[in-house]
Amino acid sequence: MTSLRIFAVGGLISFRALFHWLSPSIYIPSLIVAPLFQILLFAYIGRSAGLASDEFYVVGNAIQYAAIPCLFAMTNIVGGEKFQQTLGAILVSPAPRLPLFFGRAVPVVVNGAFVAAVALLAGTIVLGVDIPASAAPSLAVVILVAAFSCTGLGLITAALALRIRETAVLTNVLFGFLLIFTGANIPLDDLPGWMQNVSDVLPFTHAIAAARELADGASLTSVLDLIGEELLIGLVFAFLGYWLLRFFELQGRRHSTLDRS
Amino acid sequence: MNALRLIYVGWLFQFKQLSRSSFDSFLAILWPLFFATVAFFMFRQGGNPDALIYAGLGAAVMGIWTATSVAAGSALQRERWYGTLEILVAAPAHFSLVLLPIGLATACIGIYCMVTTLLWGRVLFGIDFPLDEPLAFALAVPATLLSIGALGFLMAVAFARYRTAWALGSMTEYPIWLICGFLVPLALLPNWVPPISWALAPTWGMNAIRESSTGGTPFPDIAMCIVLGAAYVTIGVLLTNSVLRAARAKASLSLT
Numbered sequence: 001m002t003s004l005r006i007f008a009v010g011g012l013i014s015f016r017a018l019f020h021w022l023s024p025s026i027y028i029p030s031l032i033v034a035p036l037f038q039i040l041l042f043a044y045i046g047r048s049a050g051l052a053s054d055e056f057y058v059v060g061n062a063i064q065y066a067a068i069p070c071l072f073a074m075t076n077i078v079g080g081e082k083f084q085q086t087l088g089a090i091l092v093s094p095a096p097r098l099p100l101f102f103g104r105a106v107p108v109v110v111n112g113a114f115v116a117a118v119a120l121l122a123g124t125i126v127l128g129v130d131i132p133a134s135a136a137p138s139l140a141v142v143i144l145v146a147a148f149s150c151t152g153l154g155l156i157t158a159a160l161a162l163r164i165r166e167t168a169v170l171t172n173v174l175f176g177f178l179l180i181f182t183g184a185n186i187p188l189d190d191l192p193g194w195m196q197n198v199s200d201v202l203p204f205t206h207a208i209a210a211a212r213e214l215a216d217g218a219s220l221t222s223v224l225d226l227i228g229e230e231l232l233i234g235l236v237f238a239f240l241g242y243w244l245l246r247f248f249e250l251q252g253r254r255h256s257t258l259d260r261s
Numbered sequence: 262m263n264a265l266r267l268i269y270v271g272w273l274f275q276f277k278q279l280s281r282s283s284f285d286s287f288l289a290i291l292w293p294l295f296f297a298t299v300a301f302f303m304f305r306q307g308g309n310p311d312a313l314i315y316a317g318l319g320a321a322v323m324g325i326w327t328a329t330s331v332a333a334g335s336a337l338q339r340e341r342w343y344g345t346l347e348i349l350v351a352a353p354a355h356f357s358l359v360l361l362p363i364g365l366a367t368a369c370i371g372i373y374c375m376v377t378t379l380l381w382g383r384v385l386f387g388i389d390f391p392l393d394e395p396l397a398f399a400l401a402v403p404a405t406l407l408s409i410g411a412l413g414f415l416m417a418v419a420f421a422r423y424r425t426a427w428a429l430g431s432m433t434e435y436p437i438w439l440i441c442g443f444l445v446p447l448a449l450l451p452n453w454v455p456p457i458s459w460a461l462a463p464t465w466g467m468n469a470i471r472e473s474s475t476g477g478t479p480f481p482d483i484a485m486c487i488v489l490g491a492a493y494v495t496i497g498v499l500l501t502n503s504v505l506r507a508a509r510a511k512a513s514l515s516l517t
Contacts, residue, residue, distance in 0.1 A: 041435050
C-alpha cells in the first residue's frame, strides 16, 4: 500500500513540484508552438527536396517531439531535486526505489503523449493532411507507447544526472540523435546500414513506422508487432535506467557526490 | 569613442563568458548540426547537387540564429539571476550600450557553428561549396552576423518584461529558419509569408551569402541587410528608453 502511495501520490506531487515553472508562458511556446514549427520546417524541406508527402513529416515529427518533454522531465527528477537541494532528503528516505522513480515517470509519459498528440493534430490541420478519424484511437495507443519508450531513455539520463552537471546539453544532444536516427524525417532505407542498426534499438523508430501505417489506413492489429518492439525497447531502457539510478546512487553515497552541482 | 570602447569591451566580455558555457557554445554549435545532417540527407536523396549547396549554406547560417535566439532573448533574465541588472541600468552609460554587445557576442558564437557546418557538409556529405565572389562573401558574412546580432539586441529589449524570455527566444528558432529561406526557397512558402521575410535582416544576409558563393548580385542584399540591422538598433535604443522608464515607474525591473 505504501509503495502504491509513493508511486501515485509521490509521482504526481513530484511532477507538480519540479514543474512549477512549466507555466503556460513556457508550455505554449516550448511544447505547443515549437513542435508545430518543427513539423512545418521539415514538411517544407520535404517539399523542396521532393522526398516524401506532408503526412510523412507530420507523423514523424509530432511523435519525435515527445522527446523534449519526456527526456527533459525525466532528467529533471534528479537534476531538479539536486537544484532545489532536496535530492539528499529523498535518497536518505527508506522509500522503495522502484515506485519512487517509476511513479515519477507516469505523469511524464502522459505529458509527452499529450504534446505529441497536439502536435499531430495541429500539423494535420495546418498542412491539410488527410488522416482518417477512425485511426485516432489506434494512433493514441501508439503515441502513448512512444512516450513510454522515450521516458525509459529519460530514466537513463536521469541516472546520468547523478554524475554530470550539464543535463540540458545531454538531453538536447539526445533529442538531436533521435531526430536523425528514428526515421522521423529521413526514410530509414536511405540511412547507411550502421545507422539503420542503431535506429532499430532507439525509442520512436517503431512507433513512427506504426503511426505512419495507421495514418495510411492500416488496422491496429496489423502494427502490433511494431508496437510490441517499441514497448520492449521502452522496458529495456526503463530497467537499464533504474539499474543505473541505483548504481549511481550507491556510488554517490560512497564518494559523497550526490549534491555535487 | 567611449561608446565604441564600451561596445568592444562588452562584446569581448560576453563572448568569453558565452564561450565558457557548454550550453551557449558547445550545444549552440552542435544543435544546428543535427538539423543540418537531416537536411543534407533529405536533399541528397532528392538527387539535386545545387539543392545540396543551397541547403549547406543555409544550414551554416542557421547556427548563427540558434546561438542568438535563446541567449539574446534571455539576456536580461540572465543579468537578473546574476544580480547585476539594477547596477547595469543605474550605470551612467546608456543601457543599450550594455545590451547591444550581448546580441553581437551571441551572434559571433554562431561563427563557430557556421565553420563547423560547412566543414561537416564538405567532409561527410562531399558538398563542394563554390566561392564565386570572395570579396562579397567576406562582406556578406560580417554583415549577416551584425544584423542578426542587432535583431538579438532588439529581442533582448522587447522581452525585457518577460520572466520566461528564454522560451520566447527559443520559440523563434524554427520560424526564422523557415521564413528567412535558410533551407527552403521563399517561393515555396504561402504568399503572405515573403513580405514578413523581407522585413527580417537574416533573409537578406542569407541571400547575400548564397549569391556571393554561387554567383549573382550580392551587394544589394548586403546593403539591405545592413540597413535593416541599423533599423533594429535604432528601434532597440528607443525601446530601451521606453522599457526602462516603465520599469522605473512601476518598480518592476527585477520582476520579483
